[in-house]
Amino acid sequence: MSQSLPRGRTVMTANEAAAYAVVLARAQAIGCYPITPQTLIVERLAELVAGRDDVEYANLDSEHSMLGYVIAASRVGVRTFTATSSQGLLYAHEQLHRASRERVPLVMVNVNRSVFAPWSLEPDLSDSMSQRDTGWIQLYCSSAQEVMDSILCAYRIAETVLLPVMVCAEGFLLSHTSEVVDVPDQAAVDAFIPEFRPPKEWVLDPDVPRAFSGLPEPKEYAAFQRNVADAMDEARNVIETVGSEFGSHFGRTKIGALESGGNPEADTALVSIGTIGDSARELLDDDGELLIVRVHTYRPFPAAELSSVLSRAGSVCVVDRASAFGSFGPLGGDVRSLRLEHASAVTNFICGIGGTEVTPATLRWALHQARSSSAARGGLGPMYVPEGV
Numbered sequence: 001m002s003q004s005l006p007r008g009r010t011v012m013t014a015n016e017a018a019a020y021a022v023v024l025a026r027a028q029a030i031g032c033y034p035i036t037p038q039t040l041i042v043e044r045l046a047e048l049v050a051g052r053d054d055v056e057y058a059n060l061d062s063e064h065s066m067l068g069y070v071i072a073a074s075r076v077g078v079r080t081f082t083a084t085s086s087q088g089l090l091y092a093h094e095q096l097h098r099a100s101r102e103r104v105p106l107v108m109v110n111v112n113r114s115v116f117a118p119w120s121l122e123p124d125l126s127d128s129m130s131q132r133d134t135g136w137i138q139l140y141c142s143s144a145q146e147v148m149d150s151i152l153c154a155y156r157i158a159e160t161v162l163l164p165v166m167v168c169a170e171g172f173l174l175s176h177t178s179e180v181v182d183v184p185d186q187a188a189v190d191a192f193i194p195e196f197r198p199p200k201e202w203v204l205d206p207d208v209p210r211a212f213s214g215l216p217e218p219k220e221y222a223a224f225q226r227n228v229a230d231a232m233d234e235a236r237n238v239i240e241t242v243g244s245e246f247g248s249h250f251g252r253t254k255i256g257a258l259e260s261g262g263n264p265e266a267d268t269a270l271v272s273i274g275t276i277g278d279s280a281r282e283l284l285d286d287d288g289e290l291l292i293v294r295v296h297t298y299r300p301f302p303a304a305e306l307s308s309v310l311s312r313a314g315s316v317c318v319v320d321r322a323s324a325f326g327s328f329g330p331l332g333g334d335v336r337s338l339r340l341e342h343a344s345a346v347t348n349f350i351c352g353i354g355g356t357e358v359t360p361a362t363l364r365w366a367l368h369q370a371r372s373s374s375a376a377r378g379g380l381g382p383m384y385v386p387e388g389v
Contacts, residue, residue: 003047006183014144014174017181018083018109018167019044021151024189027081027107029056029073031066036121037171038085038111045081063088067095071104075204079155079196080106085171086113086127093131096164100135100228102213103202105158105165107151112274113171114354122355123171125274125322129298129330135228137165137235138299142278144174145181146296149246149254152184155193156242161231162198170321172355173275184250192249232300239297257302258295260309266291268371269313270363271306273298273331276319276352282360283367290367295331307338315345317370319363320382321352329382345370351385365389 005020006012012020018041022030030049032042049055056073060066063084070080084092089110099106110128114120128138137157141147147169154165169175204212216224236257243256259277262284269291270280277294284290293309295302310316318336320329328336332348340346347370352358362385369383 003050005048005186007185009180009182011178012144012181013040013176013178014141014147014169015040015111015176016044017144017148018151018169019048020183021148022081022107023048024184024186025081025107025152025155025193026079026190028054028078029058029070029080031058031060031069031073031080031082033060033063033066033084033088035063035085035088037113037175038083038088038109040175041083041109041111063092064095067092067099070106071095071099071102072204074104074106075102075202077196077198077203081108082106083109083111085111086115089127089131090115093134096131096134096136099164101224103162103228103231105162105198107154107158107165107167109147109151109167109169111169111171111175120354121171123173124353124355125168125170125320125330126353128166128168129322131166132299132330135163135232136299137163137232137239138168138297139165140168140274140296140298141174142275142294144177144179146255147174148181148183149250149252152189152193153239153242153246153254157235157238159196159198160238160242161235162202163228163231163235168274170275182252188250192246236300236302255296257297257305258293258309260294261292262290263288264291264309265312267312267314268317268367269293269310269315270317270319270367271295271310271331271335272319274321276321276358276363279358279360280319280363283363298331301334303334303338306335307340310338310340311342313340313343315370316340316343316347317367318346318348319366320348320350321358322350323353324350324382327381332382348382349385350382351389356387362389
């Protein structure tokens with residue numbers, strides 16, 4: 001027998017919040033393959049949909065087949081969901097490209113976990129950030145509430161632009177940590193997320209046989225890729241619109257591309273992503289000359305929004321929680337690609353790898369280096385924060 005959903009303010013983990021959001025969004029096909037620290041999502045979903053005849057819950061034999069299942073289910077006009085972590089996401093890499101290029105509007109939660117080798121169950125963002133060029137919209141969360149809200153928005157976004165959305169949440173820091181989450185009621189969610197109605201010509205129909213993903217001429221292949229790029233550009237405005245409508249509908253703020261805090265005219269800015277963005281806000285208690293920026297939408301990259309909010313900063317400190325070998329970190333490289341004419345230095349730091357602690361003290365160290373180190377300013381790569389800082 002299926003379990004009932006909680007309502008209102010309830011203590012839960014981000015994994016539980018994800019499962020509740022998926023049920024509230026009325027996903028009809030759920031593909032699962034458990035992997036730590038994501039497992040609780042599919043376990044809770046199994047409990048929530050047990051005995052229901054309006055939801056197909058499929059146990060698959062790998063993450064690759066799991067993605068294949070939800071892609072196929074979506075192509076027959078069904079709202080779908082899946083979740084994974086780390087090696088599972090990497091194993092499904094081929095299917096990630098397929099999903100975006102077939103314009104499949106599925107939603108997946110990736111609970112971030114370090115990747116092999118050596119073996120680790122601890123969090124960093126290397127798994128999902130290594131997939132940033134697969135054509136998926138990527139949303140990075142800093143709380144369980146944001147996980148729930150982002151999943152609800154993700155279905156609106158995905159089904160509007162016909163692209164898959166990956167909602168990312170750091171393992172254990174969010175997945176296994178409890179907090180108070182405001183769970184909306186079903187009627188409110190139904191009013192926010194309309195019924196999934198994909199274009200008829202896109203849906204697989206045995207009564208109308210058509211060929212998909214055949215072998216095109218180079219110019220037709222290139223046109224398919226441009227269509228994905230155009231849809232990603234369209235998503236920029238859709239993400240902001242959906243976030244604004246979410247706020248009006250549910251009565252709480254929903255971050256779109258990014259959020260900022262502190263002094264907007266400060267000479268120094270710290271840019272981060274995920275839970276580090278929340279840790280960074282503690283610096284504002286004793287640093288009035290600091291601007292804090294947390295990126296929520298990493299793909300499509302919010303270049304215009306970041307350029308605007310950083311337009312007065314002379315020193316920009318970018319903190320990545322993902323490994324970078326031979327170049328800048330993922331976020332650091334993207335920020336450095338912006339035309340920040342007022343900035344004399346954009347310094348990139350790597351920390352938090354493999355679950356190592358990132359505290360306000362860590363970030364103060366990075367800011368001190370960014371403000372004082374000429375070597376950091378002129379380097380050809382990021383600075384790795386020393387252990388114990």
